[in-house]
Amino acid sequence: MTTIEQHDADRRTVRIPGSTDHAGHHLITVTLRWVCPVCDGPRGTVRPTVSYDGSRRLACDGWTNACGHIDYYADVRREARDSEPIDARPQQLPPAGGTTG
Numbered sequence: 001m002t003t004i005e006q007h008d009a010d011r012r013t014v015r016i017p018g019s020t021d022h023a024g025h026h027l028i029t030v031t032l033r034w035v036c037p038v039c040d041g042p043r044g045t046v047r048p049t050v051s052y053d054g055s056r057r058l059a060c061d062g063w064t065n066a067c068g069h070i071d072y073y074a075d076v077r078r079e080a081r082d083s084e085p086i087d088a089r090p091q092q093l094p095p096a097g098g099t100t101g
Helices: 073-082
Strands: 006-008 011-017 027-033 047-052 057-062
Touching: 011 073, 027 073
Parallel strands: none
Antiparallel strands: 006 011, 011 027, 011 057, 047 057
8 A cells, every 4th residue: 555645845645534434445635734733733654554434444544643632534534625725615506496585
């Protein structure tokens, strides 16, 4: 397994599980600020690891923060989504049959 670890100043690109359950066995690639979201300390060195959802294993990237704060993949997905430029986010359409006024 190859670990993705692109360095761009204080950002890194890593592969993580695309969902909490691994039913689709899919990885997503996300780019993050490489600081702990809790204390702004540095995140750890990226290494190959295995995520286990209780029934399936998925090879992905992992790291251990020196500060001891844990980066749960669900939180990392949210962080990556919230840091996307507004133009890159999917647009939500208004509900069908709504009224304008």
